[in-house]
Amino acid sequence: MPEQKIPLWEVFIRSRNGLAHKHVGSLHAADAAMALQAARDVYTRRGEGLSLWVVPSAAIVASDPADKDVMFEPTASKIYRHPTFYEVPDEVGHM
Amino acid sequence: MYTQALNARENAVPVGSPEDADRAARFQARIDAEERIEPNDWMPEAYRRTLTRQISQHAHSEIVGMLPEGNWITRAPTLKRKAALLAKVQDEAGHGLYLYSAAETLGTSREELFDQLLAGRAKYSSIFNYPTLTWADIGAIGWLVDGAAIMNQIPLCRCSYGPYARAMIRVCKEESFHQRQGYEIMLTLCRGTPEQKAMAQDALNRWWWPCLMMFGPPDAESQHSDQSAKWKIKRFSNDELRQKFVDATVPQGQYLGLTFPDPDLAYDEAAGHWRYGRIDWEEFKQVLAGNGPCNRQRMKQRRDAHAAGAWVREAAMAHAEKRARRAAQADAVPQAA
Ligand SMILES: [Fe+2]
Numbered sequence A: 001m002p003e004q005k006i007p008l009w010e011v012f013i014r015s016r017n018g019l020a021h022k023h024v025g026s027l028h029a030a031d032a033a034m035a036l037q038a039a040r041d042v043y044t045r046r047g048e049g050l051s052l053w054v055v056p057s058a059a060i061v062a063s064d065p066a067d068k069d070v071m072f073e074p075t076a077s078k079i080y081r082h083p084t085f086y087e088v089p090d091e092v093g094h095m
Numbered sequence B: 001m002y003t004q005a006l007n008a009r010e011n012a013v014p015v016g017s018p019e020d021a022d023r024a025a026r027f028q029a030r031i032d033a034e035e036r037i038e039p040n041d042w043m044p045e046a047y048r049r050t051l052t053r054q055i056s057q058h059a060h061s062e063i064v065g066m067l068p069e070g071n072w073i074t075r076a077p078t079l080k081r082k083a084a085l086l087a088k089v090q091d092e093a094g095h096g097l098y099l100y101s102a103a104e105t106l107g108t109s110r111e112e113l114f115d116q117l118l119a120g121r122a123k124y125s126s127i128f129n130y131p132t133l134t135w136a137d138i139g140a141i142g143w144l145v146d147g148a149a150i151m152n153q154i155p156l157c158r159c160s161y162g163p164y165a166r167a168m169i170r171v172c173k174e175e176s177f178h179q180r181q182g183y184e185i186m187l188t189l190c191r192g193t194p195e196q197k198a199m200a201q202d203a204l205n206r207w208w209w210p211c212l213m214m215f216g217p218p219d220a221e222s223q224h225s226d227q228s229a230k231w232k233i234k235r236f237s238n239d240e241l242r243q244k245f246v247d248a249t250v251p252q253g254q255y256l257g258l259t260f261p262d263p264d265l266a267y268d269e270a271a272g273h274w275r276y277g278r279i280d281w282e283e284f285k286q287v288l289a290g291n292g293p294c295n296r297q298r299m300k301q302r303r304d305a306h307a308a309g310a311w312v313r314e315a316a317m318a319h320a321e322k323r324a325r326r327a328a329q330a331d332a333v334p335q336a337a
C-alpha cells in the first residue's frame, strides 16, 4: 500500500521585531502543531527568528506568471502616482 | 553539500512546436539576463528534469551523508566535540530538507524522491560510501568533504532556479562551521601525541583522493556541463572547481604538517596552481556503480530507518485526521436553544 502523503506547509519567519514575516521555505507535517515544531527545527537553528507562521501550501492562491503584464504593467504608465510627477517651486522648500 | 554530475546523458530533447521554440528562446533570454526562474514559470522539460535530478541527488547526499558522521556521535572524545558533531549532523538533515523542498517545487513529490533513493534509482555523492574508521575521519570529513562541498555550492547560490539558489544560500551560511570544526579536530590531533598525528595523516591519506572525485568526472568526459552552463545551473566546470579546491586546501594541509598522498603534487609557479597527480577514475566508477566499501550498508541503513519510521508517519496522520474530524463534528453540533 503506498504511503499516504503528508501535507505540505509554507514557512514564514519574523526575523526581528518590527519586520514582517518572510517566506523561507516549506516542509511536510501531519498537522499544524507538528509543522510549527518542524519549522523551528529546520529553519531556526541559529537565531533566525522571533516568530513563525506555517500555512498549508494548498491555502495559498498565487497569481499566474503568464498574467504578469496584465496584472502589473498598467502601473508603469501611472506616473502621476509618484510625488516626483508634481512640481513644487524651490522657494516653497522641502515637501 | 555534494552535487555531482552522476547520471547518464539525457535523452535527446524532442522537437517541440514552433510555439515551444518561441517560449524556449524567451526562457533563454531571461537566463542570459540573469533573471531567476520560479516554480510557476514556463521552463523547458529538460531544464525541469535536469534540476529535479540534480537537486534531489544533492538532497539524498545530505541525508546519506549523515550516516558516516553519525557513526561517531556516541564516541566523540569530549562533550564539546559531541555537541558540535550533533549540531553538524542536524544541519545536514536540514540541508536535505531545504533541498527536497526546492526539488518538490519542480513537480515531483517528496515521496517519489524518497522512493527513487530507497529503490536505488537515484544516486548520491560517491564520497559517502567510504567508511569512518577513526575519530580523525570526522576531522577529515569536516575539513575536506565539507570544504569540497563549499567550493561546489558557492556558485550554486547564483543558480538560475530561484528555489535552489535560495536553499543554497542558507546551506552555505551553515557550511563554514562544518569545515572549521573539522579543521580544528585535525589541528588538535596534529598538535597531539605522535599516535594522534599519525591518525590524522592516515585519515588524510584515505580521504584525499575520494574528495577530489567529489567534483565529478574530468571536463573532457563530463556529460552535462555544456547545457547546464548555458542554463546557468553550473557556473564552473568540474575541473575548475577541483583546481580551486586543491589550491585552497594544500596550504591548509601544510600548516597541519601533514603530507598529501600524491607524489606528483607540485606548485606550478607560472600558473599559480597546485598540480595534482592522476585520479583513479575506475575507482570512482566502481563506487558509483554500487561497489564502494559502504554502498550496501548505507542503503540498508536508509531503508531500515525509513521503514522503522513508517508507523510514526501513519500515527501522526491518523491523529491529525481524528482531530480534524472532531473539530468538524463540534462545528456541526447545533447551538443549544
Ligand atoms: Fe550540507
Ligand SMILES: [Fe+2]
Pocket (backbone or CB within 6 Å): B001, B092, B146, B149, B175, B178
Ligand atoms: Fe556540511
